[in-house]
Amino acid sequence: MSSQVKRIKVNLNKKLSSSYEISIGHDIIGKIGTIIAENRIADRYVVVTDSNVSVLYGELFLKELRKAGGEKAKAEIIEFPAGEASKNITTALTIVGRLLNLGVDRKSALLALGGGVVGDMTGFIASVFMRSIPYIQVPTSLLAQVDSSIGGKTAVDLPEGKNLLGTFYQPRGVFVDLKFLNTLPASEFNNGMAEIIKYGIIDDPDFFCLLEEGVEAIKKRDEAFLERIVTTSCRTKKKIVEIDEKDQGLRHILNFGHTIGHAVESGSEYKIPHGSAISAGMIAAARISERLYDFPSSDRARIERLIEAVGLPGYIPEFIRTEGVLARLKWDKKKSGTMINFVLLKKIGMPFVTAQVTESTLREVIEELRK
Template sequence: MNKIKVNLDKKISASYEICIGQNIIDRIEMIIAKNNCASRYVIVTDSNVSTPHGEKFLTTLKAMDIDVDMIELPDGEASKNIDTVLNIAKKLIKMGVDRKSALIALGGGVVGDMVGFVASIYMRGIPYYQIPTTLLAQVDSSIGGKTAIDLPEGKNLLGTFYQPKGVFIDLSFLNTLPSREFKNGMAEIIKYGIIDDTDLFSLLESEVKAISDRDMALLLTIIEKSCRIKKRIIEIDEKETGLRRILNFGHTIGHAIEAQSDYSISHGDAISIGMVASAKISEKLKYLPSKDRQRIESLIRAFGLPHRIPMSLSTEGILSRLKADKKKEDNIIKFVLLKKLGMPFINGGVPEEIIQETIVELKDR
């Protein structure tokens, strides 16, 4: 089992460890028991994770004489709302969960974001652990302490920054993960290669087949590299006031596409198209060499991720969503662009004509 220490400003948040390995669930249980960070625990999971993983985890913790319960939520983004939060909080109260208790988020980004949110506000804050079970959650959402729920007006509009006590990444959870969800996570790993690590990018280029076949040794390497990149960025900018924004590479247009499709396009697919669009804008503005843009597009395609915008999505619709995006400041649409592979920067504002031209060029004909 490998360990990565996340060192945060102690005045704001406590530091914690990310433990990564394959078949480490027994070790995770031991660490939770030994850490003794709470007198009782509540695992929160979803309906797809509960049967293959949650119940076993619950039984083993109980066998270790740990006082533990489990709450199961319906799966999917539709659950990530205030009603579910109230539902969890009421169940916790009924169970007698107090400030000496801790929550364990066992699931993908939806469970992780929601449990983090509940932990941050329940009785003014109780500890929680992240045990991510999707590839996306293992490389992205479980690290960094961003918690959120959605409102009918938009995604992630209510949230807090609240760091977990620890993150445990067991690759064996990926054995049951559907391929659509695996690809969603790959899009984020490709993003790390693009914004930070050309070695990771080259490794992805040369190992497309083995990674797609879920070669565990390679997955361990790329997941660990991704976690190290994210941890380095959040150590510098925990609250996303500067550097952390580079993690949004591909997300500005990606979010607009996702929303314009009424969320029928998955997050990973949408940000893949968004990354191609951002690379194209970087090339048009004469920052990014054409060969780098081509490599980005080829890698995204090689992993079976989309690189074109469906014709059915209106250009005007995408543009107006971009303008309404919460990251828009002073009527300027800011983008994370690239000077070259591994060298992102926040652009002061891309002219609307360039964005429009790029969307039209990327339409799937």
């Protein structure tokens, strides 16, 4: 089934050159090639993807791209091993070497076909290769579709930490094909769901209600419902990025649940999935908001119920030490040279940023979430 393509415009700083569209639909892989060819972004395309996505969609995508571009269309594919461990400067340099061997120049564009790892790395390479060439995002994981493909943050990881080498560089377009989600493993699906729930909590009480009512549809991965919640999530992310492209203010609210969540994730030495860590982080932030800022306990309970209902664990496993989580938060503080900012809530849909959370409150809430 191929569907209508919905288009959302991302307007950045009123500069048309860095504005672009997010196109969303079901089974639009054929249309992606046509839209790209119509827009004549480049003479030549190189698809960058990872080993998992390549097996599933690499050849098909390349075929559609060549078909849309006509006889003379040049399109190649480069793949690298799937996983966060590949998101580093060594992989980036290997890809750059391949681009040079292929004779890629400034009239070429990169297509990032994959999850957030592919998107972040391809965007990073595009931003610096020959002083920048265009790139397009074709996100295939739920997290990439609702979050990482939108907003132009690119990066690779360094041994000292995640995303430490990167740029702000906007793609020329984002193509969200919901059909990709059919092959996404459950744990990866949950990673994206955690971000979708976050949008409801920080931005839109009605959307939060919709998610509450749609738990069964989410669990069944109902196509129409997924399209609805992915589209709303993309709109929310684009709205926030339009106001604060360079992450100097409002964009911080996207970190809701992530400050403690990342500390939990690294405290587990990345043994627990990102979505589970962020879920625990969101519940911790809701509980801190309730204790310190009169966030209604009924809203806190709704957040916990929704997270649990979609199948995300909202607790911190016993093997993760409280001291480890606190040490990680202190390390973040030292690294940034400022206070740690927490995104807390006055109500669902009303977040605010504060550094006023004491270590004892953090310790109590982390202990409460243990299982």
